[in-house]
Amino acid sequence: MVRIRDTTSMADAREQQGNTALSHAEEERIFVSIRVRPLNERERARHDMSDWECVSGNTIKFKNSGHAEQRPLSMDTYTFGEKHEDALSMDRVFGDRCDTRQVYEQGIKDVALSVVRGVNSSIFAYGQTSSGKTHTMTGITEYAVRDIYEYIEKHKDREFVVKFSAMEIYNEAVRDLLNAAATSLRILDDPEKGTVVEKLTEETLAERRQLQQLLSICAAARTTEETAMNEASSRSHQILRLTVESNPCDYADAARSGALFASVNFVDLAGSERASQALSAGTRLREGSHINRSLLSLGTVIRKLSKGRNEHVPYRDSKLTRILQNSLGGNARTAIICTISPARSQSEQSRNTLLFAGCAKQVTTNARVNQVMSDKVLVKQLQKELARLENELKSFTPNTALLKERELQIQKMEKEIKELTRERDLFQSRAQNMLKSDGKDRIPRVGKDSASESSGLANDLFRRTDSASETLEITTSSLHHTGNSEDDFLLDGNSPTFAGPDPFHGWEEMASIAEPDCEEVPCIEIKEVETNHKTDVKPSPENEQSELNTFDNTSDLTMDLLKKSNGASETDPHVLDAMSPPQIDKVDQETSKNPQISNLEQEPATPPQLEEPAQVSVTLPTEIERKNSTSSACSEDKLPESKLQTRKRMSSRKNSSSDDINVSIEDVESLWDSDAEDNASVLNFVVGMNERAKQKPLDEDMDDLMVRARTSGINKRGNKVKGIGYNGAHGDYNFERQLRDTIQLWDACNIPLVHRSYFYLLIKGEISDAVYLDVELRRLSFLKDTFFSATNSTGHGSDVTPNSSLMSLNRERKMLSKQVHKKFSWKERNELYLKWDVDLKSKHRSVQLAWRLWTNTKDLNHVRESAALVAKLVGFINAAEAPKKIFGFGFLSRRTT
Numbered sequence: 001m002v003r004i005r006d007t008t009s010m011a012d013a014r015e016q017q018g019n020t021a022l023s024h025a026e027e028e029r030i031f032v033s034i035r036v037r038p039l040n041e042r043e044r045a046r047h048d049m050s051d052w053e054c055v056s057g058n059t060i061k062f063k064n065s066g067h068a069e070q071r072p073l074s075m076d077t078y079t080f081g082e083k084h085e086d087a088l089s090m091d092r093v094f095g096d097r098c099d100t101r102q103v104y105e106q107g108i109k110d111v112a113l114s115v116v117r118g119v120n121s122s123i124f125a126y127g128q129t130s131s132g133k134t135h136t137m138t139g140i141t142e143y144a145v146r147d148i149y150e151y152i153e154k155h156k157d158r159e160f161v162v163k164f165s166a167m168e169i170y171n172e173a174v175r176d177l178l179n180a181a182a183t184s185l186r187i188l189d190d191p192e193k194g195t196v197v198e199k200l201t202e203e204t205l206a207e208r209r210q211l212q213q214l215l216s217i218c219a220a221a222r223t224t225e226e227t228a229m230n231e232a233s234s235r236s237h238q239i240l241r242l243t244v245e246s247n248p249c250d251y252a253d254a255a256r257s258g259a260l261f262a263s264v265n266f267v268d269l270a271g272s273e274r275a276s277q278a279l280s281a282g283t284r285l286r287e288g289s290h291i292n293r294s295l296l297s298l299g300t301v302i303r304k305l306s307k308g309r310n311e312h313v314p315y316r317d318s319k320l321t322r323i324l325q326n327s328l329g330g331n332a333r334t335a336i337i338c339t340i341s342p343a344r345s346q347s348e349q350s351r352n353t354l355l356f357a358g359c360a361k362q363v364t365t366n367a368r369v370n371q372v373m374s375d376k377v378l379v380k381q382l383q384k385e386l387a388r389l390e391n392e393l394k395s396f397t398p399n400t401a402l403l404k405e406r407e408l409q410i411q412k413m414e415k416e417i418k419e420l421t422r423e424r425d426l427f428q429s430r431a432q433n434m435l436k437s438d439g440k441d442r443i444p445r446v447g448k449d450s451a452s453e454s455s456g457l458a459n460d461l462f463r464r465t466d467s468a469s470e471t472l473e474i475t476t477s478s479l480h481h482t483g484n485s486e487d488d489f490l491l492d493g494n495s496p497t498f499a500g501p502d503p504f505h506g507w508e509e510m511a512s513i514a515e516p517d518c519e520e521v522p523c524i525e526i527k528e529v530e531t532n533h534k535t536d537v538k539p540s541p542e543n544e545q546s547e548l549n550t551f552d553n554t555s556d557l558t559m560d561l562l563k564k565s566n567g568a569s570e571t572d573p574h575v576l577d578a579m580s581p582p583q584i585d586k587v588d589q590e591t592s593k594n595p596q597i598s599n600l601e602q603e604p605a606t607p608p609q610l611e612e613p614a615q616v617s618v619t620l621p622t623e624i625e626r627k628n629s630t631s632s633a634c635s636e637d638k639l640p641e642s643k644l645q646t647r648k649r650m651s652s653r654k655n656s657s658s659d660d661i662n663v664s665i666e667d668v669e670s671l672w673d674s675d676a677e678d679n680a681s682v683l684n685f686v687v688g689m690n691e692r693a694k695q696k697p698l699d700e701d702m703d704d705l706m707v708r709a710r711t712s713g714i715n716k717r718g719n720k721v722k723g724i725g726y727n728g729a730h731g732d733y734n735f736e737r738q739l740r741d742t743i744q745l746w747d748a749c750n751i752p753l754v755h756r757s758y759f760y761l762l763i764k765g766e767i768s769d770a771v772y773l774d775v776e777l778r779r780l781s782f783l784k785d786t787f788f789s790a791t792n793s794t795g796h797g798s799d800v801t802p803n804s805s806l807m808s809l810n811r812e813r814k815m816l817s818k819q820v821h822k823k824f825s826w827k828e829r830n831e832l833y834l835k836w837d838v839d840l841k842s843k844h845r846s847v848q849l850a851w852r853l854w855t856n857t858k859d860l861n862h863v864r865e866s867a868a869l870v871a872k873l874v875g876f877i878n879a880a881e882a883p884k885k886i887f888g889f890g891f892l893s894r895r896t897t
């Protein structure tokens with residue numbers, strides 16, 4: 001039994017897919033069908049019985065009836081393909097009862113119709129003479145043509161061009177069947193089209209009927225021979241070629257890649273019987289040899305291709321194989337119908353045909369869709385593309401105004417992005433700083449009970465300031481004490497630290513030891529610094545000089561810029577004063593030349609008045625003291641009374657030092673201005689504390705303390721101190737009035753908010769708070785008396801009022817900033833602010849010492865803590881943030897130090 005290898009998988013898949021066309025090169029085997037014709041009358045008459053039996057759709061068996069004269073066949077069963085689960089393969093065996101339509105439908109149709117999808121195809125009929133080749137191919141061609149035209153009619157959206165040509169190969173000569181006059185045609189190798197037959201007539205078919213006529217002509221023109229049975233026996237190989245050119249299904253594809261172009265060949269071969277059988281004599285011998293030459297060549301080509309080796313395939317050995325080269329092993333789908341005669345007498349020929357069929361089944365071809373870009377199509381496509389582009393060009397009208405607007409928008413957005421990026425970096429930097437200092441410095445508030453109640457008020461109080469965040473930071477962080485020296489935080493700008501006992505203890509102690517001689521208001525104790533701390537705050541001459549230089553430079557730059565924008569004449573002299581370095585060492589030598597200081601020292605005392613302070617230059621008590629302590633030329637009786645008292649008290653103290661005094665209050669004041677609303681907040685808070693205090697029972701000690709505090713309301717001069725709230729006559733403690741007076745004096749003296757905050761921290765809501773208020777009132781009264789009496793003493797309102805001067809300075813600075821902002825470029829502003837930044841940092845020491853003026857306490861710890869508060873604040877407003885925080889500009893570049 002010969003089993004032909006199954007090649008059905010691909011065919012089955014194709015059937016399942018509805019015989020779709022190949023979209024790309026696809027290797028597939030040649031489809032082979034076996035057709036057994038019925039016995040003809042002559043054979044029946046001869047009792048030339050049929051020895052072949054189709055046992056299934058794909059198997060044919062030789063029956064071998066056992067006649068003595070019949071030599072036994074070694075093989076008697078031939079199977080083509082195997083039965084699949086879903087369908088039979090296209091390789092089929094058709095018995096004598098199957099008609100041509102069945103053969104076409106089941107094994108040929110799909111291959112033939114590939115032509116309308118752009119795939120070449122070929123259908124062969126191979127078999128011995130009179131086996132039914134012509135009979136089969138005539139029917140197949142008709143069915144195929146019918147189906148092709150049906151397909152074309154169904155696809156009216158596509159354009160098809162059908163052309164027909166016909167040729168025969170007889171005695172190795174190619175003849176045009178549509179042109180009887182034509183002689184043998186040459187076969188040429190075209191580099192694009194492959195093998196072509198030169199000058200072959202190609203008829204374009206307008207309709208199917210025209211093709212029918214042409215087929216009749218071809219049949220008549222073919223070389224045949226009348227047989228004994230009056231039948232025409234074909235003596236040549238006939239090739240009918242139908243070429244279909246079309247645009248593809250998808251118009252988009254057509255536009256891109258051109259038209260589909262394919263041909264289907266209907267090949268009716270001459271009889272395959274051996275030459276010896278066909279031979280007679282003369283021309284017949286030559287004819288037979290030519291026929292066999294082509295058939296032998298076809299067999300060789302098929303055999304070579306079936307082995308699948310990459311060896312030479314002799315296509316050029318015959319005209320037949322040369323013309324059908326593509327169909328045999330190239331770009332085409334191929335189907336071969338092997339026809340056999342059932343007659344016993346033809347068994348050997350039939351067997352040879354079946355062997356050829358088995359061999360042909362092994363041959364594979366590589367069919368692909370042929371998309372040909374003909375000149376016509378190409379021109380059409382180019383014209384279409386040109387028209388499309390021209391339309392696009394017409395519809396495109398560039399709007400230059402819009403483009404410009406967009407460009408401007410883009411530029412603006414880019415600027416905004418830059419600004420936002422800078423802002424983001426700035427905030428990130430600040431957040432990091434806050435996190436750092438928060439981790440280091442956070443401490444609980446004073447008074448456990450009052451903490452929660454006071455937090456809202458305190459926050460409100462701080463929020464209302466220009467530098468709210470900084471103030472809050474100070475409140476929570478400044479009371480954290482470590483062992484670092486004061487100079488440390490001055491240098492590194494980090495959180496302030498200092499060593500020593502709890503600063504509040506100093507206040508407690510001060511309250512507890514409040515004795516009658518303390519009724520003298522503890523005025524500004526500028527030189528209260530102990531000797532062992534003196535070195536901590538004393539600036540070195542080098543540092544002093546450095547600061548002087550810095551101040552000078554900054555001042556010069558600022559003034560230069562201001563002059564540029566506004567003219568030098570508009571500059572307030574206060575600005576110059578503020579920008580000038582603190583005159584410390586030089587003061588001793590120059591005091592006598594300073595008219596303001598001279599005025600202070602020489603003018604008689606005047607009673608304190610609560611009046612609006614005049615705008616004056618800064619002349620500090622420190623300098624006065626220095627003058628007094630170093631020069632005996634200064635007459636005490638020329639000083640105001642309060643100042644004389646101060647001097648006496650100071651001079652009585654041991655280990656005093658004048659070197660610590662280096663006041664640059666303006667720096668502090670320029671950073672924080674108090675607000676009237678803040679006072680109200682403090683008032684509300686402390687009133688609340690007072691209410692709580694009233695609910696608490698007074699114990700004996702506290703009562704005693706309050707008695708002593710009450711007596712402190714009388715000063716040494718025997719005058720009742722204005723605003724002291726403890727009413728000894730009636731024995732009732734008027735806390736609210738005390739506080740109101742305090743706030744009035746804060747305002748009158750322009751006490752900085754930081755100090756007010758500090759004072760607020762001391763208020764614990766206890767009755768003993770009265771002592772603190774008392775002390776504060778005395779101190780404030782002294783300050784007011786001292787400075788405002790000096791103001792009035794001049795008679796022209798231009799004397800000592802540091803706070804007013806500072807406020808003026810602050811205004812000047814703000815004004816300056818505005819002018820700078822208006823007049824100068826970003827780069828110039830940045831340069832200026834960086835200078836100011838340096839200026840600010842160099843004033844740390846001055847700021848620290850300035851705080852002593854306002855804290856005015858006997859306890860060094862308080863002095864240090866006050867300094868720490870300020871330094872912390874200054875440190876917090878670091879180099880990167882200073883310009884923004886102080887001057888309100890948020891666009892400066894970040895600068896880390």
Ligand SMILES: Nc1ncnc2c1ncn2[C@@H]1O[C@H](COP(=O)(O)OP(=O)(O)OP(=O)(O)O)[C@@H](O)[C@H]1O
Nearest residue numbers: 037038128129130131132133134135233234270271
């Ligand atoms: N399947 C068939 N059913 C009925 N008659 C058939 C069938 N096949 C062939 N015949 C008849 O057999 C005779 C020979 O057929 P045909 O001419 O097609 O053979 P052929 O192989 O083409 O021979 P040749 O090679 O000499 O041309 C014809 O008269 C034809 O009508």
